[in-house]
Amino acid sequence: MTSKEHKKHADLVRPAIGNYARNEWAIVGAPCVVIKALADLVIGALSSKYKCAYADTSHNDEMTLAPGRLANGAMLEYTDQINYQQFNYNTTSTPFSLRQQFSEADLVLVNGNHQQAKSQVVIVYHTKAASLQKRLAQLINVELILLAENAIDVFDFIKESIPNWQNIPICRLDESDKIIAFFENKIQYSKPSLNGLVLAGGKSVRMGYDKGAVCWFGKEQRYHVADILKPLCKEVFISxxxxxKQQINPAYPVLEDTFTGLGPYGAILSAFREQPDSAWLVVACDMPLLETETFKFLIERRKISAIATAYNSPDNEFPEPLITIWEPKSYPVLLSFLSQGYSCPRKVLINNDVHVLQAPNVDALTNVNTPDDLEKVKRTIHQKIASADA
Structure with a gap:
């Protein structure tokens, strides 16, 4: 007898990724040369601010042999081309491997004559009406219509197949500024919401008791940090x-570690497992000198094209991972490092594209790990209070 409660797969939250990435558009309705030219225009305009990518299928029917060592049976060939890196594969790409390859892209443009994407840009091109009509089933989320040089109006079959076509922005194919602005606005509109995560799951071995429970400003430090973050984040959780879990004040939402035994690394992964499409402002609970201005400075200079925005540590000039905004695109990177046996969030930051800032007040990043550290910070706080009252 089989239990009706049995589930074959874990109940995981899947990120809102299409065939390639979160923001992807298939360009359809025009010759391939026109699609490539449009992709070049958009990528050229936006690549200085965002990570852009392109997907297509080769038309070179003469290429019957695999290049280089692939012809001799290699499954992968890597070449450092100095100005760029080249990978040739002799394996079939799957939707899963493609999403992994494109995971850091902020924008993916696709030649819709050969590949599909979750959103579409339709070009009304007079000689391609029949070809476009064959692809009507692919037009599931048209977000932009472009009129080519000789096009006067949208094809009737487009109007009939897309009920809300009047609400879709329409411009001419040569209106470059409008087209670029469309894609940039879409990227900005899809900017991941920011959650706060206060790390309070450490065992505080060096301190001898729970660092998060130390009262600095009339309340336990973990709650003090959470209260600072509340006006700045969509949601704030105690990790x-x-x-x-039973020790945490029920007024504060808890996010329990599901990647156990990994310290802060596991806490960050647990947060992404819960909400993979959110960015996470991760903060350790052992920095009692943190102030609202320190968080605002980080948030205002957040760079969504990087995997993270972090402060330089005042102690070693490496990125400080425990007051960092981790973008959703960092989730697969963190998992990849874990699969290679690494669970140090700083190592992930050092070896990836990270936006690093100098803290406006480096003292705010002071850690309290030992009783001696605690006494030093107590004196600093008392001096500040005395100066303010003087």
């Missing part, structure tokens, strides 16, 4: 171990 903790399963055995700590």
């Amino acid at each position: 903790c171990r399963a055995d700590q």
Whole structure:
């Protein structure tokens, strides 16, 4: 007898990724040369601010042999071309491997004559009406219509197949500024919402008792940090171990570690497992000198094209991972490092494209890990209070 409650797969939240990435558009309705020229225009305009990518299928029917060592049976060939890196594969791409390859892209443009994407840009090109009509089933989320040089109006079959076509922006194919602005606005509109995550799941071995429970400003430090973050983030969670959950004030939402035994690394992964499309402002609970201005400075200079925005550590000039905005695109990167046996969030930051800032007040990043550290910071806080009252 089979239980009706049995589930074959874990109930995971899947990120809102299409065939390639979160923001992807298939360009359809025109010759390939026109599609490539449009892709070049948009990518050329936006690549200085965003990571752009392009997907297509080769027309070179004369290429019957695989290039280089692939012809001799190699499954992969890597060449450092100095100005760029080249990978040739002798394996079939799957939707899963393609999403992995394009995971850091902010914008993916696709030649819709050969590949599909979750959103579409339709070009009304007079000689391609029959070809476009064959692809009506692919037009599931048309977001822009472009009229080519000789086009006067949208094809009737487009109007009939897309009920809300009047609400879709329409411009001419030569209106470059409008087209570029469309894609840039779409990227900005899809900017991931920002959640806060207060790391309070450590065992505080060096301190001898829970650092997050130390009262600095009339309340436990974990709640003090969470209260600072609340006006700045969509949601704020206290990250903790399963055995700590009952100790947390129920007024503060808890996000329990589901990647256990990995310290802060596991807490970050657990947050992405819960909400993979959100960015996470991760903060350790052992920085009692943190102020609202320190968080605002980081948030205002957040760079969504990087995998993270972090401060330089005042101690070693490496990125400080425990007051960092981790973008959704960092999730597969973190998992990849874990699969290679690494669970250090700083190592991930050092070896990837990260936007690093100098903290406006480096003292705010001071860690309290030992009783001696605690006494030093207490004196600093008392001096500040005395100066303010003087």
